[in-house]
Amino acid sequence: MARNELSEVELETRFEAALAVAVVMGLQVLVGLVSRAAEWSLWELPWWVWLVLVGPELALFVVLTWSRPRRRLVVTGRRRAVSLGLVACIGLGNAVALVALLGSILTGGEKSGGQLLYKGLTIWTINVIVFGLWYWELDRGGPRRLGAKRQRVAPDLLFPQMTDDRYAMPGWKPGFGDYLYVSLTNQTAFSPTDTLPLTLRVKAVMGVQGVAALITTGVIVARAVNILS
Numbered sequence: 426m427a428r429n430e431l432s433e434v435e436l437e438t439r440f441e442a443a444l445a446v447a448v449v450m451g452l453q454v455l456v457g458l459v460s461r462a463a464e465w466s467l468w469e470l471p472w473w474v475w476l477v478l479v480g481p482e483l484a485l486f487v488v489l490t491w492s493r494p495r496r497r498l499v500v501t502g503r504r505r506a507v508s509l510g511l512v513a514c515i516g517l518g519n520a521v522a523l524v525a526l527l528g529s530i531l532t533g534g535e536k537s538g539g540q541l542l543y544k545g546l547t548i549w550t551i552n553v554i555v556f557g558l559w560y561w562e563l564d565r566g567g568p569r570r571l572g573a574k575r576q577r578v579a580p581d582l583l584f585p586q587m588t589d590d591r592y593a594m595p596g597w598k599p600g601f602g603d604y605l606y607v608s609l610t611n612q613t614a615f616s617p618t619d620t621l622p623l624t625l626r627v628k629a630v631m632g633v634q635g636v637a638a639l640i641t642t643g644v645i646v647a648r649a650v651n652i653l654s
Contacts, residue, residue, distance in 0.1 A: 441601040442561060442568070443489040445554045449515065450482045456547045465540055467522065468529040478522065481514035505567045512562060516555045523548050523637065530648050538652035545645035552641070553612050556634045557605035563627055564604065581627040582607065584620050612638040 457475030459465070467474060488498065488508060498504035526535075526544055535541045561568060564581040584603065586593035603620075610618040615635045622628045 442558065443486055445557065445601070445605065446482055446486045446489060449551050449554050450479050450486065452547050452551055453479045453482065456544065459543070463540070465544075466529075466534070467544070468525040468532070468534060470525060474525075475522075478515075478518040481511050481518065485511040485515065505562065508567070509562050512555065512558045515551075516559070519548055519551050519555060520637065523641065526645060527640070530644070535648070536652070538649040541645060541649040541652065545641055545649065548645075549612070549638070549641045552634065552637055553608050554605070556612070556630065557601070557608035559630050560604040560607055560627065561601050563630065564599065568601070579623075581622065581624045582620050583623055608634065611635060615639055 453475050457472055460467070460472035460475060465472065485508065488504070488511065498507055522544075526541075526548065529535050530541070560582065565578045580587065582599070582604075584599055586597050586599075607617075607620045610620075611631050611634055615638060617631060622631055
């Protein structure tokens, strides 16, 4: 990989993906502190359960931003496996929070529409970021895919710029922002929009995200609106 390509990967990793992970941590900490101050619970779980979920997020943030552990993982060939494992832990934690919130609704524990909307919006937003990280790590071997052109690695996602050169800048390659947009559109439309999944693994991830988004908006938001009205 050329030095300028490596610098582009470092920039994307440190200042785009890491920033997204920092947003996730901020949301988790904020909802935890608000839950403590307002004495909110999550299906009888204590407020600090939100802070427990920050653990894998902090670990991923360190891997993305701290040069020494990241380079060590790259040298040993474990960077992508560790990153995918941490992203999976973050996604699992958010799924647990979603299930707990649904359990709280079904048992009559959610009495405040505003509280329910706040928790649901937090889970929904984190989901967008987590699945954006998933697509970023999965497509063509992960963020170091900038060398994939020479290696002819098959893409997992088909972007519009890949179908017609007229719509792409010379040497265009998808960045983290593109994958975050794919996640956002898939979550709001419950299906792919302008970017199509090509491999079974990405189709599976998109399917899981669509189901989670449907539950979040169809059940949680509907219940919150019903309480508020």
